[in-house]
Amino acid sequence: MPEFRNVVVTVNEEPREAEIEPRLLLVHFLREVCGLTGTHFGCDTTSCGCCTVLFDGVPVKSCTVLGVQADGHEIITVEGLGSPSELSPVQEGFHEEHGLQCGFCTPGMMMTATAFLDENPNPTEEEIRWALSGNNCRCTGYVNIVKAVKWAAKKMATSGVSARGAAPIR
Amino acid sequence: MALDEIQIGGLGASRKRVEDARFIRGKGNYIDDFKLPGMLHMETLRAPIAHARITSLDTSKAWMTPGVHLVVTGEMAAQHNLAWMPTLSYDTQAVLVTDKVRFQGQEIACVVADDPYIAKDACEAITVEYDPLPPIVNPQQALAPGAPIIRDDKAGQTNNICYTWEVGDKENTERVFADPNLQIVSQDIYYPRTHACPIECNAIISDYNSATGKLTIYLTTQAPHIIRTAVALVAELPEHMIRVIAPDLGGGFGNKVPVYPSYVIAILASILLTRPVKWIEDKTGNLISSSFARDIYFHCDAAIRKDGKIQAVRIHADTDNGGFFSDAQPTKFKIGLFHSIFGCYDIPYGYMTAQGHYTNKAPGGVAYRCSFRITESMLFQERFMQTCAYEIGMDQAEFRRVNFVREFPHRTTFGFLLDSGDYDKCLDLGLEKIDYYGFLERQKQARSQGRLLGIGISTMSEPLGAGNSREYDIIGIKMFDSAELRVHPSGKAVLKIGSKTQGQGHETTFAQIVTHELGIPADDILVQHGDTDNTPFGMGTYASRSTPTAGAATAMVSRKVRAKAKKLAAHLLEVSEEDVEWELGRFYVRSAPNRGVTIQDCAFAAYTNMPDGLEPGLENNAYYDPPNMTWPFDVYITTVEVDPDTGEWDVLKFIGVDDCGVRINPMIVEAQLHGGLAEAFAMAYHQMITFDSQGNCIGANYMDYMIPTAWETPHFELYEVVTPSPHHPIGCKGIGECGCVGGPAAFVNAVVDAIAHLGVRNIDMPCLSSRVWEAMHYKHDVPGTPPLPGT
Ligand code: FES
Ligand code: FES
Numbered sequence: 001m002p003e004f005r006n007v008v009v010t011v012n013e014e015p016r017e018a019e020i021e022p023r024l025l026l027v028h029f030l031r032e033v034c035g036l037t038g039t040h041f042g043c044d045t046t047s048c049g050c051c052t053v054l055f056d057g058v059p060v061k062s063c064t065v066l067g068v069q070a071d072g073h074e075i076i077t078v079e080g081l082g083s084p085s086e087l088s089p090v091q092e093g094f095h096e097e098h099g100l101q102c103g104f105c106t107p108g109m110m111m112t113a114t115a116f117l118d119e120n121p122n123p124t125e126e127e128i129r130w131a132l133s134g135n136n137c138r139c140t141g142y143v144n145i146v147k148a149v150k151w152a153a154k155k156m157a158t159s160g161v162s163a164r165g166a167a168p169i170r
Numbered sequence: 171m172a173l174d175e176i177q178i179g180g181l182g183a184s185r186k187r188v189e190d191a192r193f194i195r196g197k198g199n200y201i202d203d204f205k206l207p208g209m210l211h212m213e214t215l216r217a218p219i220a221h222a223r224i225t226s227l228d229t230s231k232a233w234m235t236p237g238v239h240l241v242v243t244g245e246m247a248a249q250h251n252l253a254w255m256p257t258l259s260y261d262t263q264a265v266l267v268t269d270k271v272r273f274q275g276q277e278i279a280c281v282v283a284d285d286p287y288i289a290k291d292a293c294e295a296i297t298v299e300y301d302p303l304p305p306i307v308n309p310q311q312a313l314a315p316g317a318p319i320i321r322d323d324k325a326g327q328t329n330n331i332c333y334t335w336e337v338g339d340k341e342n343t344e345r346v347f348a349d350p351n352l353q354i355v356s357q358d359i360y361y362p363r364t365h366a367c368p369i370e371c372n373a374i375i376s377d378y379n380s381a382t383g384k385l386t387i388y389l390t391t392q393a394p395h396i397i398r399t400a401v402a403l404v405a406e407l408p409e410h411m412i413r414v415i416a417p418d419l420g421g422g423f424g425n426k427v428p429v430y431p432s433y434v435i436a437i438l439a440s441i442l443l444t445r446p447v448k449w450i451e452d453k454t455g456n457l458i459s460s461s462f463a464r465d466i467y468f469h470c471d472a473a474i475r476k477d478g479k480i481q482a483v484r485i486h487a488d489t490d491n492g493g494f495f496s497d498a499q500p501t502k503f504k505i506g507l508f509h510s511i512f513g514c515y516d517i518p519y520g521y522m523t524a525q526g527h528y529t530n531k532a533p534g535g536v537a538y539r540c541s542f543r544i545t546e547s548m549l550f551q552e553r554f555m556q557t558c559a560y561e562i563g564m565d566q567a568e569f570r571r572v573n574f575v576r577e578f579p580h581r582t583t584f585g586f587l588l589d590s591g592d593y594d595k596c597l598d599l600g601l602e603k604i605d606y607y608g609f610l611e612r613q614k615q616a617r618s619q620g621r622l623l624g625i626g627i628s629t630m631s632e633p634l635g636a637g638n639s640r641e642y643d644i645i646g647i648k649m650f651d652s653a654e655l656r657v658h659p660s661g662k663a664v665l666k667i668g669s670k671t672q673g674q675g676h677e678t679t680f681a682q683i684v685t686h687e688l689g690i691p692a693d694d695i696l697v698q699h700g701d702t703d704n705t706p707f708g709m710g711t712y713a714s715r716s717t718p719t720a721g722a723a724t725a726m727v728s729r730k731v732r733a734k735a736k737k738l739a740a741h742l743l744e745v746s747e748e749d750v751e752w753e754l755g756r757f758y759v760r761s762a763p764n765r766g767v768t769i770q771d772c773a774f775a776a777y778t779n780m781p782d783g784l785e786p787g788l789e790n791n792a793y794y795d796p797p798n799m800t801w802p803f804d805v806y807i808t809t810v811e812v813d814p815d816t817g818e819w820d821v822l823k824f825i826g827v828d829d830c831g832v833r834i835n836p837m838i839v840e841a842q843l844h845g846g847l848a849e850a851f852a853m854a855y856h857q858m859i860t861f862d863s864q865g866n867c868i869g870a871n872y873m874d875y876m877i878p879t880a881w882e883t884p885h886f887e888l889y890e891v892v893t894p895s896p897h898h899p900i901g902c903k904g905i906g907e908c909g910c911v912g913g914p915a916a917f918v919n920a921v922v923d924a925i926a927h928l929g930v931r932n933i934d935m936p937c938l939s940s941r942v943w944e945a946m947h948y949k950h951d952v953p954g955t956p957p958l959p960g961t
Contacts, residue, residue, distance in 0.1 A: 023287065037203035038196015040420070042369045043453040047872030050369060078196035091194040095186060098841050102673030103193030104200065104370045104420030133881035136872065138369050138421050139673045141844030141909075142880040 007071040011036065012080030020067045027051040029067035030077055038078035038107045042136070049135030052108035053077045059115040061108075061134075078107035081114065081164055088165035089155040090114050090148075099148030101139035109135045113149045117163035121156055123149070172689075172753040179692025180685040180754070181900065184837035187678045189671070192418075199417040201373035201390050202450050209375065210239055212439060212449040213289035214432045215279045215296055216459060217271040220307075220530040220865025221320070222300035224267060229279060231295035237284040238292045239443055242435050244268035244278075252434055254323075255404050258427075258644055261332070261495035262324070263533065265431040270303065272320055272493030273532045274865050275458030280435040282447055305865035306330065308955065309467065309488045309527035320493060320528040330528040332495045335504035337584050338521035346482035346519050352473040355561045357554050360934045360955050361546050363465040363490075363531075365859050365875065366538040368672070370420020371451035372460055374433050376440035386413045387437065392422040392670055393710025398702045399647065400429050405437060416700035422672035423849075424538045427498045427712055428461050457859065457875055458867040462531070463538030465490040467955075468550040478564050478572040482519040483512055483583065487546075489526045490534060497535030498712070499542040500642040500649070506535075506542025507633055509584035511551050514593060514631040514803065515573040520583035530865045539849060539910040541713035544632045549935075552628040552915030556922065557931050566919075567601055570629050586633055589896050591803045591829065596891045597629060600805040600827040603889060609809055617927070622812040622946075623822075624924025628915040629806075633799035634904025635718025636709075644709070648795070651719035652706035655684065655727045656789035657735075659777040661770025662694040665727075668708015669720035670700045674842065674906055676716060679835045680724050686900065687728030688735075688769050689755020706791055714904030717834065718895075723794035725899040730790040735772040738788075741781040742767045800895045800903035802830040806847070806916035808884075812924040817943030819921050821851070821884035828908060829891040832901035840888050843909045847886045850913025852878045854921075856936050 004019040011034055018033050030036045030053065041063060042050035051062040054076040062075075082088040090110050093099065100106040109132065116123070116131040123131070128149045129142070137145060156163060179185045192198050229241045244266035247253045253268045266277050279296055283289035306312050306320060312330035321327045347354065375388040385407060391397050394414040402409045419426060432449050440447040451460070467488040473481045487505060491497070499506040505524040512520065537543065559569035571594065580588040601607075606625070613623040636642040637649030652668040665684055671677065681695035699705055708720055732752065739757035740747040743765060751760045758766030767775075776788035809822040826843060833839045856876055859869030869875035886909075894901025914935060921937045922930055930945045934954030941952040 021287070031202075036196070037200075038198075040200070040370070041202065041450075042371075042420075043872045045453070045871045045873045048369055048453075078194075082195075087194065094194050095190040098187065098837050100190060100193055100673075101675070101841065101845060102368070102370070102419060102421045103189065103198050104368075106193050107196050110194065129880040133879040136369060136877050136879060138367065138423070138849075138877060139845045140841060141846075141848030141886060142883050143844040143886055144841055145880060 005068050007068055009070045010074040012076055022066065022068050024067040026062040026065040026067050026070050029070070030062060036077050036079050040104055040107060042104065047136065049112065050105050050108040052111040052135065054111055054115055057115065059112050076164070078110060081110065083165055086165060088114070088163060089152040089161055090117065090163050092155060093148040093152035097144050097147040097151050099140065099145045105135060105137040109137060109145060113152065114163040117149065117153055117156060121153055123153060173755040175686065175754055178685055180682055181832065181834055183682060183835065185678055185682060185692055185835055187675050189675060189677050200370055200420050201375060201388055201417065204375055204388055206375060206377055206446040209446040209448055210282050210284065210443065211286040211289050212280050212282045212436050212447050213286060213293045214277050214455060215293040216455060217267065217274060217276045217278055219271060219300055219302060220274040220305040221271060221303040223270045223303065224298060225301050226299040228297045232281055232292040235288060235292040235295055237288040238281060240282040240439055242266065242280045242439060247435065247438065250438060252438055255429065255434055257494055257496040258498040259495045263494035263496055265434045269323060271300070273530050274867055275455065275532055277431040280432060280439070282439045282443065305530045307529055307531060307861045307863060307865050309490055309529065312527040312529050320530060332491050332526040332528050333504040335524045336522065337509050339519050340521045343482045343484055343519045343521035347471070347473050347484065349473065352475060352481055353562055354471055354473055355558045356471045357557050357932060359468045359550055359553055359932055360953060361464040361466050361468070361549055362935055362954055363534065363859050364463045364538060364853055364857065365457055366423035366425035366463060366536065367457060367875065367877065368421025368423055368425055371453060371456040372426065372430055373450045374436050375446055375448045376437040377446040378440040378444060380444040384411050384413065385437065386415065388415050388417065390419050390426055391416045392419070392426045392672055392712050394670060394700055394702050395668060395707050396644065396647065396710055397429060401437065404434060413703045416670050419672040424463065424536045424712055425460055426672070427710070428496060428536065430460060453872060454870045458870050459532050461496060461536030462492065462534040463536050464546055465534050466546050470550065470554050472558055474558060474562055478562060478569050480515060480517045480573055483517055485511065485522040487524040489524065490529050490531065491526045492529055492531040492533040494533040495526060496533035498537060498644060500636065500644065501646065502641065503542070506537065508543040508547045510544055510586055510633050511547035513582045513586055513588060514575055514629060516575045516580070517583045522584065531861060537712060539846060539907045541632065541634055541636060541907065545911045548630045548632060548911045549915050552630060553918060553932065556919045560926055560931065566627055567597065567606060570627065571597060587798055588631060588801050589798055590893045591631055591801060592891060592893050593629065593803055596803055596805045596827045596829055599889055599891065600807045600825050603825045604807045604809065604823060620814060622814050622924040623809065624812065624920040624922070625807065625809050626916045626919025626923055627807050628912045628919065630912045631801050631803045632908065632911055634714035634802060634907065635796060635800045636713045636715050637795065638797055639795045647709065649709050650793055650795040651708040651723050652791065652793045653720060653723035653727045654706050654791040655731050657731060657773045659774050661690060661773040663690055664696045664698060665724060666698045666705040667720045667724065668706050669711045669716040672711060674711065674716065675838045679838055680721065682834050683721055683724045683900065684728050687725055688732055690769055714906040717902045718796055718800045718898060718904050719794055721902060722796060722899050723792045726794055727790050727792035730792060731788060734788060735769055737784055738772040738775045738780065739767050742771060742775055797897045800831065800898060802828065802903040802905055802908055804828045804908045804912045806912050808916045808920045810920040810924060812921060812942060814946065817939040817946060819937065819942060824884050824886050826886055826888045826909070827891060828888065828905065829893050830905035831893060831895045831898065831903035833890065834902060839905055842906045843888055844886055846907055846909025847913045848878065848883050849910045851883060851917060854914045854917035854935050854937055855882065856938060858936050
């Protein structure tokens, strides 16, 4: 039988404790153990970016991180964007500019965009395209995703809100 | 005063999507997000080689793995009469291998366990021994004398041909070709295999309730009602005891129409174990085993008059169908609607032959973001038009214009009925926006400085929105669609449709149709779809058919509801029905326009104050069988610069002009085009899934089958022309696939145009820099056909 390890991971500011197999991927920890199904699993090769979450504020592909590696760290998932009553600028931008169709890539795309805008709040189109180049979308052709990120940048500038919403990324 | 239709989200409003609310919060419901009590997990073991007999299969170690509940092999499936299943093309397909493996990735066995990690471990514990057979990876090998017969399971199959087909007027075509005054131009082009590969792979949860005998299937499918019928046939269960629920789909693009072997086994497992069984396909499984698209060889000759008018075309197409003929296509047409080729051109005579071939590759021919092989025909058409223009020495825009259809209705060379369009207007707008003549000047100058600029045009009209039911059916089920509308006492409504969104935004746009017909604000209308227990029978969403069929049904059912509301209005207004007039959202008395009642008043009255003799309630349904396909027209023009040293190319500018008739939601129409054009660019640029001489699939994951990201994908600049469909109730035409269908030729044409002065006429897709470099430096065409053995 595989051995189990105890981990405590802070997910969207809430500590989650569990006994997990060392081989359990972080994406499966989030989806199956924490019940947060907004983080999607799209490929076997760290290519699609659907599973992107923030790991201590840095975007990572959670299909390529083990759950045990997240022990003691802070994870933000799509469910941690905005608040129940308010959308984050990035979420709002994706809605306003029709930056999603089937929605499968969207959580990962938004997590990458969130971290990017926190670092570069006033990006050019070229910078946005480069920043998102680790995330695949099969539906949108990216035109409106680029617009959505621009929309979010503008919103951040005029409202003073961080990309993730009211609470800044730690 | 009538309502402001745009303000209430009616026809023409770029209404923001209602679907977004759940997706941007991570609250979508894709199959993998469902967890049912007692649910088990299935994994599929796939064959590592392309053609081999299985000499032994030992599952004992898998059975002994703790947490394993069931191991299903072909032998066991055969005991349940499920080793083989019918395909959508009246062929058969192995569910699990019983005799021999026919393609790499074919399903060998399935394991059901407590969790997917255990199921994967147990799959690895299965040992299989193979006796390899020579693999056949293209039609040329399939036809070679002495080639092994791939489908030796089929009685009477003595070769590897899976179909032959012909259409057109052979005699008159040959007569035209014999005319010595005409110039003959010929070309061969190969459209390589592609894969739709939605980001979400195939997935199912099968839940059999032994107490009630009801089978509930949660499935990522574009066509839940067809799947229910197919399952009823295969599982021999009555349809009312099967419920197919298609929740949110992470894309489809044609990949999610068929029934796949692992679906059949998951259903069998849930019946045998009386527990829910979930199967989530992995990306490699999706790419190597689920339906491929294209893989077709094209030869065309045209007989052309001196003034550029094409007098006749002669076409032969060879398709590589893989191990099983599983195309989803209208029964009557062995090669789908490929013969819509050259539809937008007025060509007096044409004759076409087609032949399908079995090979040791995964079953192919899925209509990937297109209507039944139209993408192939349009690539060939537009690549060939460019070649003809070069060969007869005419400007490529002018050459198209000379041959355009101008009068409607028009019967095409191969029998389709074009009903509307204004091709010149679209082309003019496109040429103006790309500054065509200015670019030709710049191209000339650049060439003199050693820089390579090219411009590519693609113009096409494709038949979208199958059927009518007279001509179109899939396995005998006629192609129509449906809608059910129920208006509640409050005047708020629920619309149920037979089609199924995969990201196209039906929940947003279908409400807009009701708003247009009834004046109920779109926000007051809930659209439901994707649950066979809860929606009327429909053929699903593919072939850009939702708006042409289910959209039309939605308009028609709204009109039925309005007709009844009128009776209620007459009753409320105390006048006779003939004296009642309609304006958006309101009935009024003709002679006293101020006296009126709203549609909401009528809805309330339908439940609280109906006239004597009138049935209570305000609801209805409609089945819509379109009289014809819809015929959008599209112009795509792109300019590129090719690096003379490396063969790399960049898109300078891309212009699209689309006439899809009336646009329900312009924002969504444009976004559909963006998506399709990105896929077109992908196929032209670098996305490649091919096979080596042993039948190994090269491109079995996203590292090798590179779908482009935001970085590679160009910006698409779009314009519109509106010629309403003459038969669609609100004048709409299909659009979802146009970018993907018409787009590829624009990119390839531009690349070839940049180096055409070197005598190059064709580079098969994808136009990899190595191929472009080879074409430039050796001044010849570069074919992309798969390798022969020993290469
Ligand atoms: S699932 Fe993690 S990158 Fe694709
Ligand atoms: S919206 Fe479907 S994959 Fe991006």
